[in-house]
Amino acid sequence: xxxxxxxxxxxxxxxxxxxxxxxxxxxxxxxxxxxxxxxxxxxxxxxxxxxxxxxxxxxxxxxxxxxxxxxxxxxxxxxxxxxxxxxxxxxxxxxxxxxxxxxxxxxxxxxxxxxxxxxxxxxxxxxxxxxxxxxxxxxxxxxxxxxxxxxxxxxxxxxxxxxxxxxxxxxxxxxxxxxxxxxxxxxxxxxxxxxxxxxxxxxxxxxxxxxxxxxxxxxxxxxxxxxxxxxxxxxxxxxxxxxxxxxxxxxxxxxxxxxxxxxxxxxxxxxxxxxxxxxxxxxxxxxxxxxxxxxxxxxxxxxxxxxxxxxxxxxxxxxxxxxxxxxxxxxxxxxxxxxxxxxxxxxxxxxxxxxxxxxxxxxxxxxxxxxxxxxxxx
Amino acid sequence: xxxxxxxxxxxxxxxxxxxxxxxxxxxxxxxxxxxxxxxxxxxxxxxxxxxxxxxxxxxxxxxxxxxxxxxxxxxxxxxxxxxxxxxxxxxxxxxxxxxxxxxxxxxxxxxxxxxxxxxxxxxxxxxxxxxxxxxxxxxxxxxxxxxxxxxxxxxxxxxxxxxxxxxxxxxxxxxxxxxxxxxxxxxxxxxxxxxxxxxxxxxxxxxxxxxxxxxxxxxxxxxxxxxxxxxxxxxxx
Numbered sequence: 001x002x003x004x005x006x007x008x009x010x011x012x013x014x015x016x017x018x019x020x021x022x023x024x025x026x027x028x029x030x031x032x033x034x035x036x037x038x039x040x041x042x043x044x045x046x047x048x049x050x051x052x053x054x055x056x057x058x059x060x061x062x063x064x065x066x067x068x069x070x071x072x073x074x075x076x077x078x079x080x081x082x083x084x085x086x087x088x089x090x091x092x093x094x095x096x097x098x099x100x101x102x103x104x105x106x107x108x109x110x111x112x113x114x115x116x117x118x119x120x121x122x123x124x125x126x127x128x129x130x131x132x133x134x135x136x137x138x139x140x141x142x143x144x145x146x147x148x149x150x151x152x153x154x155x156x157x158x159x160x161x162x163x164x165x166x167x168x169x170x171x172x173x174x175x176x177x178x179x180x181x182x183x184x185x186x187x188x189x190x191x192x193x194x195x196x197x198x199x200x201x202x203x204x205x206x207x208x209x210x211x212x213x214x215x216x217x218x219x220x221x222x223x224x225x226x227x228x229x230x231x232x233x234x235x236x237x238x239x240x241x242x243x244x245x246x247x248x249x250x251x252x253x254x255x256x257x258x259x260x261x262x263x264x265x266x267x268x269x270x271x272x273x274x275x276x277x278x279x280x281x282x283x284x285x286x287x288x289x290x291x292x293x294x295x296x297x298x299x300x301x302x303x304x305x306x307x308x309x310x311x312x313x314x315x316x317x318x319x320x321x322x323x324x325x326x327x328x329x330x331x332x333x334x335x336x337x338x339x340x341x342x343x344x345x346x347x348x349x350x351x352x353x354x355x356x357x358x359x360x361x362x363x364x365x366x367x368x369x370x371x372x373x374x375x376x377x378x
Numbered sequence: 379x380x381x382x383x384x385x386x387x388x389x390x391x392x393x394x395x396x397x398x399x400x401x402x403x404x405x406x407x408x409x410x411x412x413x414x415x416x417x418x419x420x421x422x423x424x425x426x427x428x429x430x431x432x433x434x435x436x437x438x439x440x441x442x443x444x445x446x447x448x449x450x451x452x453x454x455x456x457x458x459x460x461x462x463x464x465x466x467x468x469x470x471x472x473x474x475x476x477x478x479x480x481x482x483x484x485x486x487x488x489x490x491x492x493x494x495x496x497x498x499x500x501x502x503x504x505x506x507x508x509x510x511x512x513x514x515x516x517x518x519x520x521x522x523x524x525x526x527x528x529x530x531x532x533x534x535x536x537x538x539x540x541x542x543x544x545x546x547x548x549x550x551x552x553x554x555x556x557x558x559x560x561x562x563x564x565x566x567x568x569x570x571x572x573x574x575x576x577x578x579x580x581x582x583x584x585x586x587x588x589x590x591x592x593x594x595x596x597x598x599x600x601x602x603x604x605x606x607x608x609x610x611x612x613x614x615x
Binding site: 022026078335338 | 403435
């Protein structure tokens with residue numbers, strides 16, 4: 001059992017940390033207030049190789065192992081999880097293509113993304129189908145050799161800037177995945193949703209009105225869609241958990257820095273047991289969340305089934321982040337409740353981790369599902 | 379068109395902000411935007427508006443200020459010249475710009491609207507008034523500049539603040555633009571000394587008039603920015 005990072009991983013972490021300190025953290029408050037999409041930061045992230053981390057080398061990518069990717073995301077989310085989401089969202093939509101796409105699809109949709117800055121989006125969620133992906137109502141009707149898609153996709157991250165979408169639709173009640181170019185006639189992008197947190201992330205509604213999609217853009221066979229969508233999450237959930245860990249790390253560091261300098265009752269704030277124990281608890285939870293996350297990522301990298309561990313990591317890290325952000329505000333006292341200090345942003349940003357890519361309750365259902373198939377837990 | 383203009387303006391403002399402020403954080407008490415670069419070697423900074431003493435540490439690129447105390451007794455100059463002097467240029471300058479603008483419009487409309495003739499007879503008076511307003515405005519801006527420096531020495535104890543840096547630089551720019559506008563106007567090459575109007579038959583006169591209007595407009599933006607930044611130093615965000 002090895003707990004330390006390899007020199008290569010350490011180098012990667014330091015590079016991501018430097019990028020975060022120079023580009024993400026200083027712009028976090030600005031993008032949080034304006035809600036402006038961080039295009040310039042994405043451009044720099046693309047230049048430094050932080051975007052498209054999963055595209056295989058034969059299509060021009062420099063793929064990271066999931067564990068390495070988790071380490072990068074943890075650093076970036078320490079700066080701003082909204083900006084980090086904008087940078088990383090390509091990975092979620094690219095993975096279905098990596099997983100189920102043929103060579104031609106990979107050449108047409110993945111390879112160009114390594115040449116220049118481009119975005120793609122994972123368009124699965126619908127107004128009446130969030131965590132319950134099997135309820136998607138978007139239809140794909142076979143007309144000749146093509147498909148005609150109709151439906152509404154909701155809360156699509158990077159939806160306004162994407163060049164293409166991974167869309168889950170029903171072909172005669174069979175869930176099927178498609179790659180839909182964003183400039184296809186009938187693709188209508190809605191306005192940016194005003195969410196409580198992650199304001200830098202671009203979340204929009206995408207309406208599909210009689211959108212013609214060529215059969216060559218269908219991923220896998222008809223009926224493979226649900227499996228592709230679910231398998232994608234096994235790959236991406238450790239990354240989401242890492243994002244939550246980044247928030248926890250930011251909350252802990254901010255609270256620690258504040259508690260060590262602020263004086264109260266003629267001593268430093270951290271000298272009060274009520275405060276110091278909070279910090280000790282956050283640290284312990286962060287360590288626990290990281291170990292589950294790293295294990296989920298490592299299992300994936302080694303080719304093992306990581307569905308349970310990915311679900312564990314995702315729900316636990318999200319809960320820890322939420323708790324840490326709230327405790328950070330508590331340590332900062334009245335200042336934690338103002339919008340001028342970073343704590344309130346962390347609370348708003350952390351909440352989404354308990355919801356997106358499968359709510360906490362869904363993760364627990366996945367874990368129970370696995371437990372039910374086990375005779376005993378070792 | 380309007381949204382493009384707004385975007386362009388925001389971009390220009392952002393460039394200036396980056397130049398004078400760099401990375402910023404907000405005072406947790408009065409919410410004034412402060413530059414990280416102005417935090418001294420001991421990590422300390424005094425907010426120019428509310429006087430709180432801040433210990434600022436960077437945590438993962440986030441500036442985390444901690445209030446260590448409040449500078450209650452802040453010296454005030456005995457005679458507050460700057461607040462009085464500053465409103466004279468700010469008050470007079472827009473009327474000078476308005477005067478030059480009206481003269482240009484009258485020059486263009488005069489030939490096509492004969493009904494304006496009685497008004498055009500008074501154009502030289504407006505041209506003179508514009509020059510007087512310009513001279514007063516730019517002249518008093520010198521007083522404003524030095525009284526502002528005096529306030530910085532006394533009230534703000536010569537501490538570095540992005541707002542002060544920006545105000546000094548913009549004051550100099552305003553002075554240069556103002557002197558240029560006065561020179562153009564007083565020379566009579568743009569707006570004729572005799573008629574007060576632009577000679578539309580002379581390309582040079584038209585070019586100089588356009589230049590004067592451009593200089594005056596730029597000066598307007600500069601003085602408005604100076605007023606705005608000065609206001610934030612008094613009232614906070």
